[in-house]
Every structure is written in C-alpha cells, then in structure tokens.
Amino acid sequence: MDYEKELLELWEKEGRHIARRTGDKKYFITAAFPYPNSPQHIGHARTYTIADVMARFYRLIGYSVLFPMGFHVTGTPIVAMADRIKEGDRELFDIFEKIYGIPREKYEKLTDPKDLVMFFAREIEDGMRRMGFMIDWSRKFYTFDPYFERFIQWQMKKLYDKGYLIKGKHPIPFSPKLNSSVGAHDTKGDVDPEIEEYVGVLFESEFGYLVAATLRPETIYGITNIWVRSDESYLVIELDNKTRIVVGKKAWERLKYQFQNYKEIESLEGRVLIGKRVKVPLLNVYVPVYHGDIVKAEEGTGIVMSVPGHSLFDNYEYSKISCSYPIIIAVDGKLSDASVHIPKDIKNLDEANREFYRKEFISGFHIPLNTTVKEARETTKANLFKSGSAIKIYSIANGPIYSRAGDEVVVKVIDNQWFIDYSNRDWKEQTKQLLNSMKIIPEDFRTRFENTIDWLDRKACTRTRGLGTRFLFDQSQIVESLSDSTIYMAFYLLTPYLNSFRPDQLDESFFDYIFYGKGEPINDAHRAMRDEFLYWYGVDSRHSGVDLIANHLTFYLFNHAAIFDKEYWPKAIVTNGSVLMDGKKMSKSLGNIIPLKRAIEKYGADTIRMAVVANSDIKSDTNFSENISKGIRERLEEIIKLFSEPHIGSDIDDWLRYRFFSKIASIPDMYRNYEIKKVVDTMFYEFYNDLQWAIKRGLRGVPRDIVRYWNIAMFPVIPFTTDMIHRKLFGISVYDEKFELNIAQRNYHPEDLFREIVQDLETLRNSRSFSKVRIGIAKPWKFEVYKLLSDKTSIADIIAKYPEAKELIAKLKNRAYTISFPYQYDEVYEYLRRNLDWLSNYMKIDIQIGEERQKYALPDKPEFIVE
C-alpha cells in the first residue's frame, strides 16, 4: 500500500492533523491514552479507530476538531517490567521476541523505566501515525511530567477541600522479600492476588485470646469446641500494648504483616492448650480446646472454631469424639446436618463442604437469630466487632502466589492509606446528574454506569511505589494510576503553552485561573490556556473499552462532577467491545497477538481500520481474521479499479445516481449515532451491489459526482484510499471537502422494479429451460389498487370501489397493510418496452410484453408465460 505512506508524508507536510479553531462549532474527542509497556496489537486499534472516524466525520461537517494523545506511565507495571529485564526474565524475553519481534539488543538496555517508556511510546506513536489517526501530536505529554504532577496535585487539593479525600487502614498484597506491594505483573505466572476478609473471633483463655479465623461467623451459635494442633507451636502476641492474642507460630509468619504494633510475648506448645476451656463471645459459654488433625498450622490462624453441625471438616473430626452437637440452621424447613453430607471418599471432603456451605448460605434459615443465614452473618459479624470480640484477618484467596523474588505473597495492612471517597452520597448524587445529562453509546450500558456509581466505595488512591505524581499530603507516596487519569483531558489544552513556565509556578491559583477564571492571568500564555479551556472544554466524546466502565470511566464522571462546572462536563461516552483473533481472546499464552505494525504492513492501514471498526456492532466483540482482512483488501482494490476507469455517460447513470444519493442522505446520521458498521454496509457493500447491477446494464465508468461523494462519505473510515482517489481524479484533498448534501433526489426509479423482474425471470430460468417468454403486466386497475393501498386507504373502501380487488388483497395478506408502490401502469409498460432489447439479449431468449392473460399478475410481479 505504497500510496498510504506517500499520503502520510503529504498530510504531515500540509499539517492536516493540527487542530485548528475555525468557528464556534467544536468537537473535542479523546480516547484512553495508552500505557506504554509493550507495542500495540490490533486489539488496541479499535477504540482509537472509532475515535478517529468520529474526529474525521466532524471535521468534514465543518467542526473544529481536537483529537489529542498522551501517554500514561503511572504505576508499577513499567517499573516491574524494567526490573524483569534487569533480572533477565526468560518469559518476558520470549514475548518480546516471539510475539513482537523486537531484537534482543534493543530491549535488553531498557532497564531504566524511563527508557522503557520512551521506547514503547515511540513505537506506539509510530503505529498510530501509520494508522492515519488525525491526532494532534503537538499536545502530547507523559504522566511523569513535572507539570502534570502539579496539575494532579491541584486536583487532589480540590478533592481534599470538598472532603472527598480520607485516610484509613487498608489491606494490600505484599511480598516481604521485595518489600513492596505486588500486582499481577509482580508474580510468577501473572496471577492477580485476591484478598479475602475473615472474621477473627476472639476466645478468651488464660493465655490471652485464641483467634479463630472464619468466613461464617454466624455458625458460632453451633460451636462445640476449639481445634488446635498439639504438635505445633503457638505464640502469645500483644497488640497495641493491650490485647493479648494466641495464634499458630507458622500462621503468624504470614499474619504479622497485618498488624502495625505488636510484641511477641512467649511461645507455647500446642499440647499446653489442649483441654483448656475458652469463653465464647456473644454466647458467654465455655467450650474445651481439643487437638484436631484437620487443622493446618500455617493456614488462617492455626486455630479453628469447631461447628460439627455445619462444617463437614469439623463434623468428620468431631465424630471421633462424640456424635452429639447442636444444629442451628434449617434448609427447606428441615434441620441441616453436616453429617448427612460427608462423602464416601474422604478426598472429596473439600468439594462437598463447599457445596454444603453454599446451600446453607443461599437458602439457610438461622434458628437462634430467627432469620436468614445471610442476614444472620451480617448481624453476628457486626455484634462481634461491636463487642470487641473480633478482629479482621485477611488472606490471599487464590493463594499460594509467589512473587517475582520467589517468596509467598502475603497480606499487609497499611494504616496511612489515603482514599478517594466515592461512597459519599452527595457526590454520588451529583455524578448521577452528570450521567443523566450525557449521551452514552451504546445506550444499553447506562444502567451499568448507574450501578457502578451506586456500588463504588472508597478507592485507595496512593501507592508506595511506581512512576507518577507524588501525593500532595504524603510526598512519600505516589498517586495511584486510576486516580491520576480522571481529568487529564483538560491538560491537553495546556501543553502547548507549558514551556513559558517553570513547574513550581503551577500553584493552586495558577490552575484556579485557568479552570475557574479566578484572579488574573500572569502572562499571555496563561491567558491563552484559559482561552483554550473555554473554547474546547467539555469533552464531546470520550472513547474507551467496555471493560473500563466499572472503574476509569466512572471515576472520570465522579471527578468531573466534583471539579468542573456544569458547562464543562463531558457530553458523551462511547465504549466498544474488544477484538478477538479468529474468535478467540488474544493472549500471550495462546501467542495469537498480532502486532499492529505487522498487520498494517501486510494489509494496509485502511483495511485494518475497516476490519476493526466495521465488522460488528460497536458494543460487541469484533472478530479479526486473515480471511476478513483479505476480503476487505480485495474489495478495496476492486473499488479503486472501478473508480479509476473514465466515465462515459450511459442510460443507467441516472438510476445509479438515484440509488447512491438516496443512500448517502442517511450517512451523516449514521455517523452521528456511531453506526459505523451501517455506514460501511451501506456505502461499501450495498452500493457495490448496485454498481454490479449497473455494470450489467451498461455502465461505463462511475459518474464523477458519485465518486466524489463516495470518497467524502467513506473518508472517515478509509482516509488513505479515498484521499488517494480524490487527489488523482479531482486534484484536491478530501480534507478540503465538506460533507454537505443539497442534492434533490428522487424517491423511486422504475429500474428498481425492472431489476426485480429480471431476477424473477432468472429464477424461473434456473428451474426450467425455455426459449420464449411473454411478460404480462398486471391490468391497470391493479395498479390503482396498489396506489390506494400505498395511500393507506381503508380496505373496505377499496373493495367498494373495485369489488374484484377482494381476491387480490386476500392474496397479499399482511403485505396489504404496508405496501408502498409508486409506479403507474404506463410507466412500467413503457420502461419494460424500452429495455426489451437489452433483456432479450441478457437472457438470451425471445421476449415479448403485453397485458396479463391469466389473473395472477401483480403490479410488481408480472406473469411469465413461457414456451
């Protein structure tokens, strides 16, 4: 696709992608900026291409369009990746080499996160340029930029002033060896650690409180005893200089990270605990401590509360001692007894237990509290904490997980964690107001936004490591990456002017002036920033993947509602599904990732654009495959060929024009509704069919007005091909065209009817061979009836006028209600007569026309009498 590269240079030279302010109508469009930790693959292309199509469309209908792009480098994955390169991680190298084809000498130097960022950012930018995206690169920035840091600090200050920033405790996955929090990218096998919260129930004993961790605190009402291991060691720990707890020594190795202030007092042998009696909270009864083989010293706290009635494990163990125990839960009106569910093969105990838990949780009734199990759990939990008889215990639910450094990931609780308080009711209310004022594409997802606004709770907004902005109220921490990317779209409006300032000049009043108009500008650049903001802001269309609704996009709404005045609120959010590769999800392990650059080289940018944007509806996943791309490529080449042939007028031009212009009239609305697939179906596929018919009917070259408008209509989707044709045929670029339609068009053309008749005739010929046919046109009164039906005349009236129409209408059945038939008898007759020679020739048979002889003909279905 050589012309694509040539055009890129031309566009660059002509400055086609610089955003210019040309009038009052503006369109500010943004797509989620990329995170440069690897090259792009075709999956990334979809969102940007949709955004680009919209940017180009609005430019075509006369808007000033701004479509900027930057790079999000905040967070830990890039840092982790740089570390992995330093460590010589084989797995990572394989991905670089086998999937992306990056030679070793290029990536192995990228051990500094900043170098890594710059390398991949350049790769990505290249790819985006090559795709033809109309991005104004003069506004590019990186989120580790000191100016951007000041901007985010301003944002945090505003949130703080409104009371939306709060501080508290928070559990995180943690690697003691790395001495750092871990995300999926820091683990062996890229596992995302999930944290599970247990209730650690405190049982008073002579040594301190024995802590038993449970997910089912409500079963405490059925407790019989406590399990420990007589062959393991236990520790007495003093928390916060007051509470003494007892936990397993091995368990404590993991648990200790969950406490800030503790002292190890003494070590106990498990057998010392056996036979002691401990006090059960809430019930205020005493139960004994027994040895249990089912207890695993390193799991939980190494101490288990025994509820034989409602745990298969406990039941199994307890049955060695006694078979009498309380049952406190009923399912379907019957007492639920764990012993009934013990499987024959004891290996299946775990699975059976899970099933049993589930059943009791969903449909169980808690007898002592006289309520459902679900409710009893909440009540019991609340009461335990209220009475100080429980502490929170966390564990890795999908563990064990090992960090890059090889140690096991544990849960650490940090107590100086800052949160953005998305649980704030007033804030939620205001965000909903914002949502209500917006267009959501596709509209089906509006409820998802509503629900997310409701469910969102406090969001931890700082991290201890990674690239990014230092947190304003604790400079040792970094603003977490989903929290520093909620209003960055406004920053694009400042970037061209930043070099007139030092970062430290960007204080609170600096931004207050730009975004609120408070105070006076310090210089012209400052004034220009305010001006840019006033002109562009209020993002007209924000593009992103469907998967970001539950976090980024909703944070985006919250923060805009909090920070900006109503006039500057976003106008629309557009989300799209992802790209599948031959029907499968792209993944590193499947190795089915196609790097964008390689795909462009093979098929050309226009083909890829079309493949990712026009193959399915915006909200569903779209499929990419070699076949699809090849098909598009070939069709494109065919169109180029057809359009290049010189046009010599013919009778069919008129019909083709009518078909084309009646189609194109609806194109702008399709774009406005983001129905890009429909645009392509109409212009590319349907029109192509018409073209094929016209060629059969003697078309010689495509009329130039059609080519011109086709180029304009398709330019947003396939800018290279259309601009190439345009420059060649008309000597101007499509960029200089306007999508304006003031062409008077007809509503119908007898050729349409003629085409149908020919097709019917062909069908007939396929089932039978004959050499002569007489076409009998329906009698004129039938045309009259069709017209009356088209005018929605009541059927009774029609029959009153034409009694013989009764049979005809009966035959039409439901169609009678919807018929729309504009043709007159004479018109049809005349048209057929005029095209008789062509038809005879085409069908290679002898054809005559006349009035119908039998009574079966309809105005749109003449009778055929064959010989």
Next chain:
RNA sequence: GCAGGGGUAGCCAAGUCUGGUCAAAGGCGCCAGGCUUAAGACCUGGUCCCGUUGUGGGUUCGUGGGUUCAAAUCCCACCCCCUGCACCA
C-alpha cells in the same frame, strides 16, 4: 452472592428500542454452473421442509404461556451461556 450482557437457520452474525415489506441482511462453509489445460482466485445461482412452469403450502428465531387482525420483535414465567466485582493497568 451482587451487577451487566446474551441465546436467530450447518457456523459466525444483523434484525428486537420504533410489531406488518422477515423464511429473516451480510459473511463463512457447502452444492451447481461460468472462467481456466487444471487447481486456486474470481463471477453467477442455490442452500429450513414439501411442492413446483416463478408470484404456492408447511414449520422456524432458547423453552412455555399471553397481548394483537399480525410477534424474532411487546408482556409474564422458566432454562442455559458469557463478563465484571476494585485499589490493578
């Protein structure tokens, strides 16, 4: 568990908001014909069942009910599948 999306012919996939032109677009696959020495590519036609000299009949859009002159489309109930649930980009 909570929330969201979805079940359409051999497969993929439109249509559902705004009921009728829907036996249901388009693509793939398959079949026949054309082109070709031939294969591929391409072009034409066919592809639910029956009938057949075309405009005919029957049965379909997860299942079962309902509303309507008319339902893939509206209402109710049920069954099944997929995705997200956070501090991570």
